[in-house]
Amino acid sequence: MVQAYRMHIGGEWVGGDGYFNDLNPATGQVMARFPAGSAGDVDRAVDAAEGALKSWSETPPPKRGRILQRTADILRKEKERLGTLVATEMGKVMPEALGDVQEAIDVFEYFAGEGRRLFGNTTTSELKGKFAMTVRRPVGVMGLITPWNFPIAIPAWKLSAALVCGNTAVFKPSSDTPLCAYELVRILLRAGVPDGVVNLVTGSAADVGEAIVRHRRVGGISFTGSKATGEWITKNAGLKKVGLELGGKNPVIVMDDADLGLAVEGIIWGAFGTTGQRCTAASRVIAHRAIRKKLVAELVRRAERLRLGPGVAKTTDVGPLINMAAVEKTEGYVDIGRKEGAKLVCGGKRPPGRGFFYRPTIFDDADRGMRIAREEIFGPVLSVLECGGLDDAIDIANSVEYGLSSSIYTRDVNSALRAISGIEAGITYVNASTIGAEVHLPFGGVKATGHTREAGITGIDEFSHLKTVYIDYSGKLQKAQIDAGE
Numbered sequence: 001m002v003q004a005y006r007m008h009i010g011g012e013w014v015g016g017d018g019y020f021n022d023l024n025p026a027t028g029q030v031m032a033r034f035p036a037g038s039a040g041d042v043d044r045a046v047d048a049a050e051g052a053l054k055s056w057s058e059t060p061p062p063k064r065g066r067i068l069q070r071t072a073d074i075l076r077k078e079k080e081r082l083g084t085l086v087a088t089e090m091g092k093v094m095p096e097a098l099g100d101v102q103e104a105i106d107v108f109e110y111f112a113g114e115g116r117r118l119f120g121n122t123t124t125s126e127l128k129g130k131f132a133m134t135v136r137r138p139v140g141v142m143g144l145i146t147p148w149n150f151p152i153a154i155p156a157w158k159l160s161a162a163l164v165c166g167n168t169a170v171f172k173p174s175s176d177t178p179l180c181a182y183e184l185v186r187i188l189l190r191a192g193v194p195d196g197v198v199n200l201v202t203g204s205a206a207d208v209g210e211a212i213v214r215h216r217r218v219g220g221i222s223f224t225g226s227k228a229t230g231e232w233i234t235k236n237a238g239l240k241k242v243g244l245e246l247g248g249k250n251p252v253i254v255m256d257d258a259d260l261g262l263a264v265e266g267i268i269w270g271a272f273g274t275t276g277q278r279c280t281a282a283s284r285v286i287a288h289r290a291i292r293k294k295l296v297a298e299l300v301r302r303a304e305r306l307r308l309g310p311g312v313a314k315t316t317d318v319g320p321l322i323n324m325a326a327v328e329k330t331e332g333y334v335d336i337g338r339k340e341g342a343k344l345v346c347g348g349k350r351p352p353g354r355g356f357f358y359r360p361t362i363f364d365d366a367d368r369g370m371r372i373a374r375e376e377i378f379g380p381v382l383s384v385l386e387c388g389g390l391d392d393a394i395d396i397a398n399s400v401e402y403g404l405s406s407s408i409y410t411r412d413v414n415s416a417l418r419a420i421s422g423i424e425a426g427i428t429y430v431n432a433s434t435i436g437a438e439v440h441l442p443f444g445g446v447k448a449t450g451h452t453r454e455a456g457i458t459g460i461d462e463f464s465h466l467k468t469v470y471i472d473y474s475g476k477l478q479k480a481q482i483d484a485g486e
């Protein structure tokens, strides 16, 4: 019997009118059933979150921080169990699944400390006897809509920052990984998050996601996912505060003076780690003409050796894709790449057997005009493009609509600095791959990736607003600009 789980609304565990299946992507088998929530469930969750807002936002931030610290402590104790769940439900390999949980531990610890900061500024006034400062206030009820590729870490980025700032939340996880979300919410409750502060509503984007985005009493939305959904949210969220993180087409530039061994390792890790299912995945290599052939030969040699299998198996290098639709999307792009005239040099097929697997795939001779070199595939497909020099490489890097992560391999400090200033992206790595952002630095992009910066000190900007405060202790009416003007 497959267990049916519940949503968490206003401190109660509640079922749904219907249920959907949660699949193990390595086998295609049903591992759990979750309520297909409705607009009515969202309404009840918003009521609960609104009801809990006053008391939670008035709870001293260091006390909120202590609850986040306890959350981190429980996550740490349960890291192995949760890692196994991530590897099973989402499919990434065990070391990465443990990394997913570790990223959650890190961010809860980081924002626990923020409970004793949440700094505003004090500044001068143009008038005598007047004091000026800013303080942080919560946004209110936040709608958190999260993807499946970091099923613990990304919800943790959002929940930790939202909660320390004093917001309450309606949390809709991806329907591909509701069990990870359920476990995370249970841990938050055990750590002492009061009833109504975090409400878990599972279900489809059409029913639950849309109701959250349109809800009049939701103050802000924080979304990580596709560009199409991000655009839809922008059009339909009204005047809410909206945070978006929408994917990438992240380039790795490899110059002729690079340490090629290091570049190969980084590209393989960046392109095929998490089966290419990261917003930060390395999906384009822009290789200097002098080293391209050698680099591609080595990439192919390494990619062909990668062993596919379930995330939980020790021998697996590359886990499954998340679902059948992802396999079909990847297949579709491989067909497009072939038709566009890129040269398939590795992979390009599904292995036999069950589960949602696809072989690591490399296209050589790709061109910046091709769809495989411009569109986010979110699968194990890497396109190699040739450049004649650094300016050309930066030009190619910037020729896509996205701008999340980027990387350059070079031994020349001038080239590195020119890339840092020239590449249009939220993140640039030097002599390291495009993945592996740390939680205490801002994470986000430019252009079609969205402009939000999550995690790090800027993470709280998404979940708070600054109130400006003037205190006039002069005892008389003072007029800014007028009494102070010269």
Ligand code: UN1
Pocket (backbone or CB within 6 Å): 103, 149, 150, 224, 277, 278, 279, 280, 281, 434, 435, 436, 437, 438
């Ligand atoms: C994502 O793919 O949406 O930098 C997040 C990284 C991870 C986070 C990725 N720390 O690859």
